[in-house]
Structures are given as C-alpha cells and as structure tokens.
Amino acid sequence: MQSTTLTLGPVLFNWPADRWRDFYFRIADEAPVDHVCIGEVVCSKRQVFFAEVLPQVIERLERGGKEVLLSSLALPTLKRETRHDAELLNGRHMVEVNDVSLLPSVAGRPHAIGPFVNIYNEGTLAFLASRGARLVALPPELPRSSIEAIASALPDVTVEVWAFGRTPLAISARCYHARVHGHSKDSCQFVCDRDADGMTVETLDHEPFLAVNGVQTLSYAFCNLLKEANDLVDTGVSSLRLSPHTCDMVAVAQLFRAVLDGQRDADEAFALSHDACPSATFANGFVHGAAGALYV
Template sequence: MAEAQLTLGPVYALWDGPKWRDFYFRIADEAPVDRVVVGETVCSKRQHFTEPHLAEVIERLEAAGKEVIISTYALVTLPREIKQVRETAEGSPYPVEANDLSALNFLKDRPHTVGPLVNVYNAPTARVLKSRGATAICLPPELPLDSIAAIAAGDPGVELEVFAFGRMPLAISARCAHARSKGKIKDNCQFVCGDDPDGLAVKTLDHQPFLVLNGVQTVSHTCQSLVGELGALRAAGISRFRLSPQDCDMVAVALTYRAVLDGRLAADNALAELKAIYPAAPLSNGFLHGREGAAYIAAARSA
C-alpha cells in the first residue's frame, strides 16, 4: 500500500495578501504536508489580493520540499476568466488542478489533477479523466465510504484523494449572496466577503446554523473531519488526504492528521485536539457514513 500523504487544498475564503502569504510561509516551514494547492478558486475578482505574493509563496513551498499545484476557478462565466484559465492550463510550469469542465478542456493530454468540485462518482468517470491526462483526483466530499471503496476497487489508474478536513464546498453561483446580504451587488461588492475570513454564517428561520457563505460559494456550516476514519479509508485503497484551509491553526491540524496516519495518536485524542484547534464549527462525518453531511457518527466501540 502506498504511503499516506497529506495535501493542503487552496484557501477558499478571501484573506488579505499579507495574511495569505504568511499563512503559506508557515505551512512551508512547519506543516507536514506533501503538496499544496495554491491560487484563487472561488472568485476571479479576488485574484489581485494574492497575485503579488504568489511567486514568493511558491518559492518558499518548493524550498521546503512541497509539491506545488496551481488551482483554477470553480466557475467560469466571463471572457477574461476563460482567458485566465487557458493561460494557467497551457502555460503553468507547475501541475494544474481543474475545478470545472472548462479547465479540463484546456488541460486535455497534459498531466493535471482534478479537484473536489468536479463530480467524480464512479470508476468509469475516473478512467475517462485519466485518459485525458489526470494523474490524481480529489473525490467530492459527499461520497460515502462504500462509493469511495468501489471507485478505488475499479482500478481507475489515478491516485485518489479524499476531502478529510474542512468546511465542505457545496455549491457555487454566478450571483453573490454574500455581497447581497450586506447590501452590495456583485459588480460593486467592495470585497465585503473579506470581512468574514472564515465565511458568513447562514441560519434557518428557527435561528439554527445551516450553511456558510463565502462570496459566490456556499460551504457547509460543519467542518468535515475524517480523522476517525483514516484507517478505513486506507483499507479502501486511499493514500491521499486533503486538508482544506480554515481560519485556524492549519499547521496544528496537519500535525494532528500526520500523527494519526503514523500511528502516534489515537483517533479519539485527535478528535479532541481538532475541536480545540477549530472551535468555530462543529465537526461532522455524516456523508462518509451515508447520512446527512452535518451529522457526526461516533466510531463503534468493541465490547
């Protein structure tokens, strides 16, 4: 079985440039992750916040021995976005991660990875993507363990990765509900999403936490944590695990996952650590157990 590896996904939220840069500098220096996906994924209007720092972030990550992957947009609606995706796909000296079908079109026959925002629900789909150049696929976070195991057993010919930590990406829209909630429109949003570096909570009419807005993206209120299921996922043939950045100590998150994968920390203790590291959101694992995603299913204990 291949050695277990950790991937740090792209930052979905809008962080100001220095915070974004310093986050990745610390990841480079301290986090036990094998690869890092960088670049704007959610909204092309945010690109200018991080673009000035991208080269030095990549240099720092590479100097620390991390593999660097460049992200593409999850939704392309404008000609300039098409141009940017094409230029990234065709000109990047680093591997590129596709987050929608437009990027896949430009990446055809070029080695690339596929992110969790592309729907890959079975082994034949994975094999098609492999035939077009995909070398690794991060599966959507809503898949149950049985489906993940079936895809791995189908020998798709690519490395499979599972979304193991983070608020789950659920939807993305051409409209910006985040801006609208603050009395703005998308074309003149004034980047109000930057006021909420971990997203804007949405509650039901009964005032129950429900979802979180991140610009044009909707993510889960809960934070998926599969730290207790790493063993089962390994047994199913998964060797790559993705940590999605939240506004918390992601170095500590990575250290916790690495310790569990290496057998140095029990899952129960790891779960307690994660709750302390990221108290802003309840942890969940319902999707993996075939339940509602917001649920947390405790591991069965032997008598």
C-alpha cells in the first residue's frame, strides 16, 4: 500500500526573494515532502519579487526529488491576473487551480485543485475528477464526517486535507493590511512584508483572534493535525498539506512523516511540534466539528 503523501503548500506571505528562495532550497534538500506548490496565491503584485529566482527554485526542488505544482491565484480580478493564470498551463508542470475561473482552461488535462475551491460533497469531487483533477485539496473547515464521505467516494483521486498552518478563512478584493497602515491597495508600498506570518488581529478585549495577510484573512491559531493524521488516513485521505511559515517547516514535515510511517507516537510528535514552532498556538477544531480556533 502506497504511503500517505505530504504536500507543502505555497508560501502565502510576502517574503523577500532571498528568504523565499532559501526556504525552498532547504525544503528541497531536507524536507520529506512529496509535492511542493509554488507561486503567488494571494496578491499578484508580489509575483515580480520572486520571478527571477523561480526557475532556480523549481530546478532545486526537482533535483531533490519533489514534484512541483504551480499554484494559481485565489481571486483573480484583473485581465493581467487571468492571463497570468492561463500562462501557467503553457509549462510542463501540473497546475493547482485555486479559483473556478481557471477550470475551463484545465478541463481534459491532469491538474490539481487547491483548498480555495469549495468542495463540500462527493458530487463536486466526481465532477472535478471527470474533468481531469488528480489531486484535490479539501477546504480546511470540513469536519471528519464530511472528509470521510468525500475521500472514500473516489479512491483513484488523491484527496488532501489541510494539516498544518494558519487556516485561510477569506480573501477580499480590498487590502486591510494596506488600510491599517494608511495606504490604499493600489499604493500599498507592500507593507504586508512587515508580517512574515501575517499581522495579528485582536478582539476588543485584546485577545488574538485572526491574522491578516494582504487581502487575505487567516486564523490566528495554527491548525495542527498530528494527532489526527492516522485517523484521517483511515477515512481515505491520501495526502496531508503543510502550509509554510517562518518556523522550522523541515522539522514539522519530519514529524508528520514519522507519525504517518509509524516511527513516532503522535502525542510525542505533537509535543515536539511546539519546539519547531514555539510561538504558535495550535488548533484542530474544524476536523472535530467544533469552532476552528479550539483545540479539542
């Protein structure tokens, strides 16, 4: 039986090009992940910053035995953005679709579906699979019962679950990150680069609540499904997604791989994940059918 694969999702944040490149170089050399998604998902204005190092990163990842997927934007609104997404199809790499506007272009060719496309039932999965989807990342908010119903429906499709990292909750045409610094979206001065893991949003009682990343809203807590990993495999899930942050993502990937391979106890691995991400608050509420910010 083929082992459960690990996918490293695209960097969602605005990192300097050298940090972005070095992060993926280390992933290529050290992280036990099978698929690596790269590309800009949140804001097309950031693409220019890492465009020059993108070929180097792809070459290094493939030399490290990783399968590279090119991620599309989650909310293309301009002609240049839809044109950029369409151009992803001209290369040799599989494309990860993160907006339904790209579905007509990928129909009939192998592709992946990212977690920003809503798949809430078996019918949607079957429809997407019939049009060429081979790897499908489910939305992070699904409970275990829904995951099992979808993942067991089509064994030939790789079904993936969001297993680590701040959970994407919403994406907007407006940029709160720019507004809070007194800028408009069009003249944002790329202030999102000040918050490498997103900017914390607090409640009126000064409790950390959400994180803002440009036009994107994420959870404050990091989803961490190390303890649920093997149970998810039992439901039919065949891939787990880890979302990049500035903590030690190589160590996080190693812990997930060790748990999936039966080489480390899940409780022990979860305790060690605090060392890999010492500033993170962990949550797992969604998969248990509870509020996403909770740890059940």
